[in-house]
Amino acid sequence: MTVRCSERVYDSQGFGDYLCSRPVAKDKDGQPVLEGGKPYCSIHLPSVVARRRVERGAKWRQKWEGWLEERRRQAACLVACKGVSTEDLEQGNYVILKKEETTNDSAH
Numbered sequence: 001m002t003v004r005c006s007e008r009v010y011d012s013q014g015f016g017d018y019l020c021s022r023p024v025a026k027d028k029d030g031q032p033v034l035e036g037g038k039p040y041c042s043i044h045l046p047s048v049v050a051r052r053r054v055e056r057g058a059k060w061r062q063k064w065e066g067w068l069e070e071r072r073r074q075a076a077c078l079v080a081c082k083g084v085s086t087e088d089l090e091q092g093n094y095v096i097l098k099k100e101e102t103t104n105d106s107a108h
């Protein structure tokens with residue numbers, strides 16, 4: 001008897017689900033690897049699925065943090081460029097103010 005993966009996969013066309021037809025993951029002795037008492041293919045092993053989910057989560061968080069940083073930078077740039085015209089910015093005719101100067105300036 002061929003041991004099949006225990007995972008049910010969904011048909012992409014929405015015709016329902018069926019058992020995964022991939023060969024079952026085997027250990028180094030050629031025995032099917034069981035998790036939770038069931039055999040799975042190398043893709044659907046619950047431990048592999050869990051690890052993949054964690055990796056995807058980390059990737060997502062990295063993306064999200066990159067986006068946040070970009071927004072933060074845009075906001076900071078807007079503040080730094082206050083009072084400078086877009087034309088001057090494009091042509092490089094501007095000076096980035098140091099913190100002391102801006103603080104003194106806003107004291108008025």
Ligand SMILES: [Zn+2]
Binds near residue numbers: 005006020022
């Ligand atoms: Zn499978």
